[in-house]
Amino acid sequence: MSVTSVDQDNTVENSFQHSQLSKIENDKQENLSTIDTTKDDDEKWARYKKLVEAESISKNYIGDGAQIRLKLGYHDDADWQILLSEVNNTEHPLRELQLDWDDMNMGDSDEAVKRHFIELTKILGTHTIFVKLTFPIPWNNRLAFALEALKDNRFIKHLSTESDGIDLDSARALTEMLMNNQVLLSLDLHFEVFNPGGDHGEGYLNRPVSDETFVELAHSLQASVLERLKIYDINTKGFEILVKSVPKTLTHLDLGENTLSEEIIPILHSYLKSNGATLKELILNDHLATEYLQQQEPSSLSTVKIMQNTSWEARLSRKAHSLNLEMNQLDDTVEPLLVTELTKNDTTFREIILTLNDELNQNHLNYLQTLFDQWKLKYFDC
Numbered sequence: 001m002s003v004t005s006v007d008q009d010n011t012v013e014n015s016f017q018h019s020q021l022s023k024i025e026n027d028k029q030e031n032l033s034t035i036d037t038t039k040d041d042d043e044k045w046a047r048y049k050k051l052v053e054a055e056s057i058s059k060n061y062i063g064d065g066a067q068i069r070l071k072l073g074y075h076d077d078a079d080w081q082i083l084l085s086e087v088n089n090t091e092h093p094l095r096e097l098q099l100d101w102d103d104m105n106m107g108d109s110d111e112a113v114k115r116h117f118i119e120l121t122k123i124l125g126t127h128t129i130f131v132k133l134t135f136p137i138p139w140n141n142r143l144a145f146a147l148e149a150l151k152d153n154r155f156i157k158h159l160s161t162e163s164d165g166i167d168l169d170s171a172r173a174l175t176e177m178l179m180n181n182q183v184l185l186s187l188d189l190h191f192e193v194f195n196p197g198g199d200h201g202e203g204y205l206n207r208p209v210s211d212e213t214f215v216e217l218a219h220s221l222q223a224s225v226l227e228r229l230k231i232y233d234i235n236t237k238g239f240e241i242l243v244k245s246v247p248k249t250l251t252h253l254d255l256g257e258n259t260l261s262e263e264i265i266p267i268l269h270s271y272l273k274s275n276g277a278t279l280k281e282l283i284l285n286d287h288l289a290t291e292y293l294q295q296q297e298p299s300s301l302s303t304v305k306i307m308q309n310t311s312w313e314a315r316l317s318r319k320a321h322s323l324n325l326e327m328n329q330l331d332d333t334v335e336p337l338l339v340t341e342l343t344k345n346d347t348t349f350r351e352i353i354l355t356l357n358d359e360l361n362q363n364h365l366n367y368l369q370t371l372f373d374q375w376k377l378k379y380f381d382c
Contacts, residue, residue: 048082051075056102057083065095065129067321072113072120073102080116087123094127096158099135118145125149136162136190147173154181160188162232166209171216178224186228186252189217191238214238218245230254230318236264243271248278254318256283256309262291272304283307283314316341319348326355330367339370 051057056075060067070083087094124133133156135146143163147170150156163170166189178184191209214237221229222245229250231242239260246253265288272279282304284292289308296306307314312334315323325338342349354368 067096093129096132132158134160144169162190175220214241228252
């Protein structure tokens with residue numbers, strides 16, 4: 001089995017993914033543009049290369065700026081200054097930032113990581129260039145702090161947050177942020193469900209989200225101009241509270257990553273009739289989507305496209321940056337969908353990861369040829 005990566009035309013360079021280090025020397029001056037030209041440049045460059053090798057930082061150049069992924073863990077102060085300098089880079093300004101956590105490299109204490117995370121969050125709070133932020137929060141009491149720092153940022157258009165539990169303080173901070181930011185168009189909210197025992201050992205419990213918190217989150221949605229909303233791991237009660245306050249600007253609602261049952265179907269019907277006039281796409285888990293379509297009256301709600309979570313239509317409608325594609329998935333139904341999506345002027349896909357297998361045949365190669373002919377390639381690695 002081999003993996004093939006394809007990066008589209010509007011990506012200027014993909015130096016830090018797929019054989020990153022083979023290209024680092026050519027990019028040295030570009031990527032150190034924010035580091036002072038002093039006698040210790042070589043030491044800083046050596047540190048930078050180690051951060052790349054450890055996948056603590058990766059960067060794509062996209063259009064008029066950069067897409068950066070940082071894996072946060074225990075780093076000494078010098079390494080953190082390099083990471084933060086990339087966020088503040090002015091030659092290739094930050095446009096999109098994805099934060100991940102290196103759970104295996106938190107050190108004996110995560111206090112230093114928290115301290116640097118706070119410093120990073122403050123920088124983002126005043127950043128005027130970047131438009132997309134994806135960040136999980138590993139500490140319950142840090143989500144509210146992060147959202148508080150972002151409350152006055154009026155440039156973020158896409159926000160995805162994940163936490164071990166959204167509490168009332170976090171919900172209030174989100175409300176304030178959405179009231180101030182009237183350009184935020186898409187929001188992903190992750191909730192943790194009550195999980196007795198689970199895979200984390202006897203007695204491990206995810207903190208359930210209170211009804212009061214859901215009510216506050218409903219206020220935050222009412223204050224927004226969101227067009228796209230994705231909700232993970234929500235319970236029926238929470239959904240019933242939130243859906244009444246979904247903004248009338250919403251066109252895409254993704255509930256695919258939930259275990260909601262058919263008991264919410266009447267709630268969905270009520271929402272779509274009373275407040276869902278602008279909604280065009282609704283993603284549900286596969287079972288719920290099937291049940292919903294079976295119960296839907298043929299003449300009702302024909303403008304809303306109902307999609308199963310695992311369907312290709314749903315995967316493409318999520319407008320991700322990277323698409324995983326196994327060759328045995330290519331057929332006469334998938335190939336037209338891919339070509340249509342990837343050739344749109346506003347497509348968000350910058351990378352396709354193709355997994356080749358023993359069942360590769362001439363039809364698969366024909367599909368790829370059609371795809372490559374219509375989608376201009378900038379980077380190809382096999």
